[in-house]
């Protein structure tokens with residue numbers, strides 16, 4: 001028998017219209033009504049996706065704090081919550097390092113020490129995040145199994161002397177696969193039902209482009225809604241997913257934000273919350289300008305430009321899935337949860353200052369291609385991109401001089417050598433190129449703001465400020481969206497330039 005008051009409470013607690021019917025005997029028709037109700041509940045469930053980055057789960061105390069934030073959302077705000085969690089801070093970096101060392105140094109002792117340190121770090125986190133002895137032991141068992149697996153993989157890399165993109169993704173996945181069980185255990189320790197899942201287990205299926213996987217199938221509704229309906233808080237590993245045949249893939253560094261966006265998209269979430277160590281998207285990186293200001297509201301387009309051009313607080317791939325379904329994104333501070341943060345929506349909110357924010361990208365190189373032979377030759381750009389594609393280079397900016405005699409390209413510093421090699425190969429004996437040179441130790445600075453669209457004189461004011469900061473502009477590019485002007489300067493001039501621009505366009509604007 002279904003207790004009608006339980007159903008009534010469930011109906012009331014969900015804010016559905018009050019369904020009052022006396023169930024004395026569940027006849028077939030009533031059972032069908034009940035089945036329709038549950039289906040309707042599942043269809044109408046409104047979920048909040050809450051992603052917590054590495055800094056937010058940097059140790060056991062922080063993990064317990066995060067668990068309290070999650071419970072507050074579920075209990076006090078009466079929301080259904082899906083949690084997406086990153087590896088504890090610096091763990092993914094340490095996995096990158098040890099995988100390289102396993103390949104290059106093959107020092108088993110070094111691997112054993114890494115495994116010991118990693119186990120201790122996560123054991124300590126369990127002790128500080130979870131009080132119940134029973135739950136601690138359950139979680140430790142999972143941690144032991146996964147760390148043992150990691151040790152075997154690393155020793156395998158050392159003996160085989162090879163580290164394929166697939167193996168690298170598998171190794172990097174352990175960070176999230178260690179933090180998720182601990183956070184889930186902390187939530188259970190606080191009295192709520194919770195389970196942990198990998199991205200693949202949660203229904204995120206990708207291709208096998210390891211290191212930058214693309215979602216090919218999304219079954220998050222099928223996997224997660226039944227758990228929510230039973231009152232569980234799923235804790236899903238960010239950053240990772242899996243192929244159809246179960247091979248673990250990653251979305252690329254910082255990819256947990258994207259995991260949250262994909263899950264929010266798949267569940268038609270009410271909102272996607274990105275919890276981090278700053279109070280939202282700020283007018284620039286607070287590590288460069290201490291008095292960087294919080295941006296209360298920003299549009300999807302502006303946020304996408306900021307993320308693409310270096311605002312590490314948000315992964316560039318996060319915006320699109322949310323924008324496609326009009327799901328708001330809220331960037332919040334784990335360590336100041338009462339702060340409103342930054343709300344990202346469709347509105348092109350004009351602020352007093354034309355420039356909303358200033359971003360930077362370091363560790364890049366500028367490739368300059370010169371050749372009068374390029375003038376008027378169609379297909380030159382295609383050949384340039386073909387060569388860069390062969391180099392598998394991440395092209396950040398490209399700009400062609402109005403005379404068409406030169407093209408400048410910004411790529412990740414690690415891609416510059418193979419890019420130049422492929423460009424020279426593509427154009428050798430073509431008579432189109434006179435010279436290709438490289439400017440290393442440069443950086444990209446971008447100013448972003450919807451107010452820049454069509455505003456006269458912004459470029460003049462911008463480049464005057466850059467000159468006054470002592471920086472010399474090597475390349476300029478304006479995105480087609482017109483909400484962004486980017487330029488390249490020497491990396492040594494980055495800090496004074498950003499400070500000058502922030503003073504000119506943000507601080508000096510009342």
Ligand SMILES: Nc1ncnc2c1ncn2[C@@H]1O[C@H](COP(=O)(O)OP(=O)(O)O)[C@@H](O)[C@H]1O
Nearest residue numbers: 053054055276277281282284285287311312313
């Ligand atoms: N415009 C910006 N607004 C806010 N934070 C920024 C911005 N640009 C860079 N950052 C940096 O991004 C960091 C948060 O991103 P990240 O380190 O990836 O955090 P998490 O571990 O939560 O993912 C901030 O601590 C800040 O230093």
Ligand SMILES: N[C@@H](CC(=O)OP(=O)(O)O)C(=O)O
Nearest residue numbers: 053054086092253254255256
């Ligand atoms: N742990 C992964 C994924 C990630 O997004 O981490 P964070 O949320 O701390 O940026 C990385 O370091 O890339």
